[in-house]
Amino acid sequence: MPTRRQVLGATAALAAAAIIRPAFAQANRWQCATAYPDGNFHTRNIRTMIDEIQAATNNALQIQLHSGASLLPMPQIKRGVQTGQVQVGEILLTAYSNEDVFFDADAIPQLVTNFAEAKKLADLQKPYIEARLARQGMSLLYMVPWPPAGLYAQQPIPTIEGLRGLRFRTFSPATNRFATIVGAQPTLVQAAELAQAFATGVVQAQITSAQTGVDTSAWDYARVFTPLGFSMTKNAVMVSRRALDALPAAQQQAVREAAAKxxxxxxxxxxxxxxxxxxxxxxxxxxxAPPTPEFLEGLRRVSRQMTDEWVQRAGEDGAKLIEAYRRA
Structure with a gap:
């Protein structure tokens, strides 16, 4: 028969376990927010990462993915990770460049035109991005580029001057600046609102990837796609530093390894x-419709202007980044 001390000890242990278990479960059940639909390759990629993390941790760390902006819209995702509303979030970096110019380097037209160049710039840009996120309590997990962006319009546009006066969909400071330089009328429209914007005449042209065109059924609102290699902006997936540090070392390692993959x-x-x-x-x-040499020449002129403007805004570090990229 157990003694009174043994009974009291067992009761205390059970009480402690009751306190610890909910806290442990909460710390190891994460939420992940992305603005992109399930069929998008970015979403499929992050879902595979989550599956690998859960398998590597034997489901000790569980992550629920909220796709298609179902939990948070794009403009709120980064803040959601900072405040702990979600533990993991995916953003289009350039959409946040009003916070920091280094989020926008990959949006300079014609600076990056293929995947090898995109990787070269991303590797050089990464330390700057990591440092900025770290100051806000976050860690960068990985970055992946979008395919090269092209022009959507109702008819072929042979020269860059053909954009003048058009109502032009923008989604970032860089696309807004581009529209201003070429004399178009910049109009901020989120991807989910594109079809309605074109249908009602709010927008007449845009520059974005073929992937976004498929995601938004561009054939319902535009007639011509011109592959330009305009830019290859990146998505960044980040994690709350507090949430990551709260995990056991083995689980932290599982997260980092899955992110690298x-x-x-x-x-x-x-x-x-x-x-x-x-x-x-x-x-x-x-x-x-392939771009004409005249359109590409005009695009290169804009690229030189926007590169110079970006370096002026970014200062010494910006000049170092562009110099290193051109030299690599």
């Missing part, structure tokens, strides 16, 4: 998406 896999998925989504646009009746 997601970055490598993401580039492969992006290349596949470029081929398949451009083909889908064509198969759904859109005209795929």
């Amino acid at each position: 997601a970055e490598t896999r993401g580039y492969q998925l992006a290349e596949e998406a470029q081929r398949s989504t451009e083909a889908t646009l064509g198969s759904r009746g859109m005209q795929i």
Whole structure:
């Protein structure tokens, strides 16, 4: 028969366990927010990462993915990670460049035109991004580029001057600046609102990837897609530093290893998406019109101007980044 001391000890242990278990469960059940739909390659990539983390931790760390802006819209995701509303979030870096110019380097037209150049810039840019996120209580997990952006319009546009006066959809300070330089009328429209914006005449043209065109059924609102290699902006997936540090060391390692694999896999998925989504646009009746030499020359002029402006805003570190990129 147990003694009174043994009974009291067992009772105390059970009480402690009752307190600890909910806290442990809460610390190891994360929420992840992204603004992109389930079929998007970025979303498929992050879902695979989550599956790998859960498998590596035997489900001791569980992550629920909220896609399609179902939990938080894009403008609120970064803040959501900072405040702990979600533990993991995915953002389009350039959309946040009003906070820091270094989020916008990949949005300079024609600075990056293929996946090798995108990786080179991303690797050089990464320390700057990591340092900025760290100051806000976050850690960068990985970055993956979008396929090269192209022009959507109702008819082929042979020169960059053809954009003058058009109501031009923007989604970042860089696209807003581009529209201003070429004399278009910048109009901020989120991807989910594109079809309505084109249908009602709020927008007449835009520059974005073929992937976004497929996501938003661009064949319903635009007739022509011109692959420009305009830019290859990146998505960044970040984690709350507090949430990560609260995990056991083995689980932290599982997160980091899965993130590294997601970055490598993401580039492969992006290349596949470029081929398949451009083909889908064509198969759904859109005209795929190569850019004219005159349009590309105009685009290069804008690129030189926007590169100089970006370096002026970014200061010494910006000049170092661009110099290192050109030299690498």
